[in-house]
Amino acid sequence: MFQIYCPYCEELREEEEFHPKGQAHIVRPANPEACSDEEWGDYLFFRDNPRGIHHELWVHAVGCRKFFNVTRHTVSYAILETYKIGEQPSVTAEPAVSESTTSTDDVRQGVRA
Amino acid sequence: MNQQVQRLAQGGRIDRSRPLDFTFNGQTYQGYHGDTLASALLANGVDIVNRSFKYSRPRGIVAAGAEEPNAVVQLGASEAAQVPNVRATQQALYAGLVARSTNGWPSVQKDLMGVVGKVGGKFMPPGFYYKTFMAPASMWMTYEKYIRKSAGLGRSPAEADPDIYDHRNGHCEVLVIGAGPSGLAAALAAARSGVRVILADEQEAMGGSLLDSRETLDGKPADQWVADVLEELSGLANVTLLPRTTANGYHDHNFVTLHERRTEHLADCAPRTAEGARQSRARLHRVRAGQVILATGAHERPLVYAGNDVPGNLLAGAVSTYIRRYGVVPGNKLVLSVSNDHAYRAALDWHDAGREVVAIVDAREAPDGDLVGEARERGIRVITGSAVIEAKGANRVSAARVARIDIDGFRVAGPVETLACDCVASSGGYSPVIHLASHTGARPTWNDGILGFVPTLVDGVHAAGGAHGIYALGEVLADGVAVGSQAAAATGGEAAEVALPASQAIAESPACALYQVPHEKPTLRAPKQFVDLQNDVTAAAIELATREGFESIEHVKRYTAMGFGTDQGKLGNINGMAIAARCLKRTIPEVGTTVFRPNYTPVTFGAIVGRHCGELFDPERYTALHQWHVENGAEFEDVGQWKRPWYYPRKQGGKLETMHEAVARECRAVREGVGILDASTLGKIDIQGPDAREFLARIYTNKWEKLAVGKCRYGLMCKDDGMVTDDGVTSCLADNHFVMTTTTGGAAAILEWLELWHQTEWPELDVTFTSVTDHWATMTVTGPKSRALLAELTDDIDLDRESFKFMDWREGTVAGVPARVFRISFTGELTFEINVQAHYAMHVWKALFEHGKKYQLTPYGTETMHVLRAEKGFIIVGQDTDGSVTPEDLGMQWCVGYDKPFSWIGKRALTRSDTARSDRKQLVGLRPKDPKVVLEEGAQIVFDPNHAIPMPMVGHVTSSYYSPTLDSGFALAVVKGGQQRMGESVYLPMADGSVHEAEITSTIFIDPKGERQHV
Amino acid sequence: MSESALSRVNLFDSRADHASVAVESPLAYSWQRSGAPAPSAASRVVLREQTFLGHLILRGGAIVLDEALREVLDIGLPGRPNTLSWDVSGERSIQWLSPDEWLLIVPGGEAFAVERRLRERLADASFAIVDVSGGQTLLTLEGEAVPELLMKSVVYDVDPSHFPVGKGVNTVFAKATVIVRRSGETRWELVVRRSFADYCYRWLLDAGEEYAIGVER
């Protein structure tokens, strides 16, 4: 059960109030008729499924009804940031791991194995 | 009544002035207030509490807490109050408690199971589960009956539970799990800092190890310090104390589920409060914590030696707990087998109780700590470099076989001495309780210093004291304060002073690593050495698993069932891993540990469900007219969460109509007279803004630019893949103002859909969407006589067919109530949809019936609505469509604006090669050749009924009814290329072998030109 | 302001103001079905339905709406998310629902006049007003056990130390959704959708049993 910071309500709220809406930053082609079937198919059906940083679209359905973006780590489930529609993520890569610390990835080996 | 033969005359935290009678396996016994069921059974000298899962061996009580593997009982005096899988060590005794072994068929005392047990032994070798699941499924059915009956893991009650359970959403800055020394110290530090603290502890009383400690704090018994701290905490408004509460699951982002047993220490069923109110038997706290402190302590590890499952084998720490906390000595002659100093307490406590300590057998060569010295001073025999290699006895330990051992060589290194005794207590060290930390998915780390795994902690989680391998009391308390202060500071708490009580410094000699004790015979031939008592997993089974090639500890676990089920490896996991490591010639950290999963101990289903059951199971949404429907005998249908009238059966000749009869009557009333439907559940969205029209044009498939004020239009919505997702009528209320209707089930999703496109793609459009579903009640008056009826109730709406045309809407007054009236039709008949503010719906509805008497105004439900609309070929999204149907598949090209300037949602996809195929499944009508046949919805369609099986399936029936107007069955269906196959026959093979033949027809069965709705 | 701005929306007074018209609140059926336990001295929660109030949804920019509201009703728009404010009489409240959405609750019968005056004042600005009076109802809960009752019902943190007077949130209530507002030291409000009202009422009676919940009618 996540706790998600709604950038519009400006506070942490329970996951039950939100709906996930898939990958963020999928832009509808400006001129659909100019797209090949393959390009249109990519837009419709193909999504990233990364191990690690993922940008997602969520909506605060039982709340302010606003859509916003979430940067979430798909292994640790840590939410690294939330930001409004139209904004760009500030976390786009794994934080550098120093020798002495274990990376989140290693720590969570077998999370849902 | 049996005597409490093992009860001491004094000592312990029980109240000897409050005796309590209870029943175990049909025998009545007596214990005291303050006892657990386990301590009371031991006091009464009950040795055997269960038969083992697989081998049916007699088993006794081993532990004193949640880690107890054997004393798992079925509780409940009545059938309705049955509770399975209760640990007797965690169940407080109350007067009249009735418990029984879960696994005692036919009796725990008599070994009538011997035969089956022996069969079972061969019958269920290691890998049994694995092999069974790999075998044909039918085999499992055979095994399962056997296992259930012979092994039995408790049973659920056959009658309804009389108790209630509930949930509580808790929020705090610091959640402390465990109220032993570290938890109390941490809670105190956090509480004094002012932040909100929840302190949860699974035991009857808070204090943990301090409740049976030999040590003093500030020169006083340790439990005095516990009492002082609890007094302070309970007086603070920012602190919530939850005794009898187990933290069972640690979930994402510091969300922890706590299972509070609120009345299980009082009676079978929850007693009422003084005011007569019901109270919940158990409560699930759903806690969101800023910081979590795991002060869960450590579980003592038993040593693995032959015969270690015979009743009378206990954990050393449990012996101390029973003596010091409950005044019960679980035997008369003790042999203690240890690898560490701390466990010497058991011998000292036993000696204090005035019973004989035969010997302490220490695996170390030269132990010299303070406790060792004290034992020697008392004249207790200490045998070093040795271990108990085997406990003898059938139903109770009768002797211990002791020998010198070579740990590194894993062999017995000297002659065997047999010591007569009736209790063998063992300690192989301590394992931090890391279950909750493991729930996060973080793998624990092996710590050679403490010979145990310590938790790996994710952000916002801390461990204190024994939970991460700090065991000396003074250090534990200091650690608790430090961690509590740190957690509080992280959540905005003020720094606060906590003075540590003075504790004694106890010198300890280092422990040695001992898990499985060698026997004279190799493991595979030695008497059984149990690793997991609950699942009957032996050291030999683990060795066998490694020999069969299972190298991953997760595979070994699944192969042997070690740590399965409710046990979750509390006692046996480390020993099992150590044995696997030895067999594989690896180290324990190389072998790793298995993943512990929620729940830590079983949680009753009632607590998981809470009050979401019975009449509160799910919201029932009612329209403003619901009471009328109830009073007029409606049968209801669930549509999403709505309760909609399905049909209104009438009494005919003393008998209630069947649905078929009622629907036929309702259909005729609409086609011939006038009927009325409560359509309030349709989604209604108010759309305002200068760009409302443009938005509609983008989101709907059809055109909106020319819809005039006062007009309504049917619209179809697709997703961008071109598949139909919703439909409904949208009306132009004013230039910048529309009201959209959606399907009943789609209302919320469509509002979110509109917001999605507006917020993410087209924020420049000036338009807003607001749900008005609940504001308006909608009454559909339909049938040739509807105009005449409505005319009696309005004098300010011109109902003339020329001035108020089909697909117009007008505003005015109906029965004295301001109303918007829409001339739209889902029946094909002349129809007026009256919308009024819901507060007045009942008034208008009743007025309609008052005036409707002379027209035999007939209420109809969703079933009649379905028949009537299907006769007209009107689709229901979600019934005639399934997310793979385009507007063209539906033959609704008339509802597609191919030349609209904006490439609306779904348009581009219609020209994708797959969407543009001519042999897609298309919506058609079906007329069964036999008019009496009503085809099955969902029935598969084939072109050639004589084709060899498997026949190519070319479509299926989506809607099918009997039409009273046609006096025939009829259906809508999707058929490959169906729109080009009008008049052809298709076939529907049924499960009973019969085959129906039907003709492909138009989807419109009645009034193909649509004249009736225009009258 | 221009007449044309008004004409571009359908301004419709859906309220019937005749004694001859029977009016039913969203809990009308619930009173029949589940009854209403009378408050007693032991009641630590007392529930009351504030029937037939005017509920208006305002959409638009905060600055223009704030000015219009001050002029028309003498209430300032709450600036912070999830807060609400009242007029001097305490009879009218305005609550933040989202950055461009507010809930205005006014005494029964005022909604249409308020909407008209706001529309006149806002004229050609970008905004929307929707009357939802028939679609929801306001319940007040009064008593020292209200937070306990709410903790059994909503996922939001309603601990009084974290939910000050003047706070209001839209959140999950049992398996429905409600707006929870705190209007006084021991006084709380729930805004409940009409179709969910019976479910919420039955839930409240059930959860309130241990606090001897009473219902004022």
Ligand SMILES: [Zn+2]
């Ligand atoms: Zn929000």
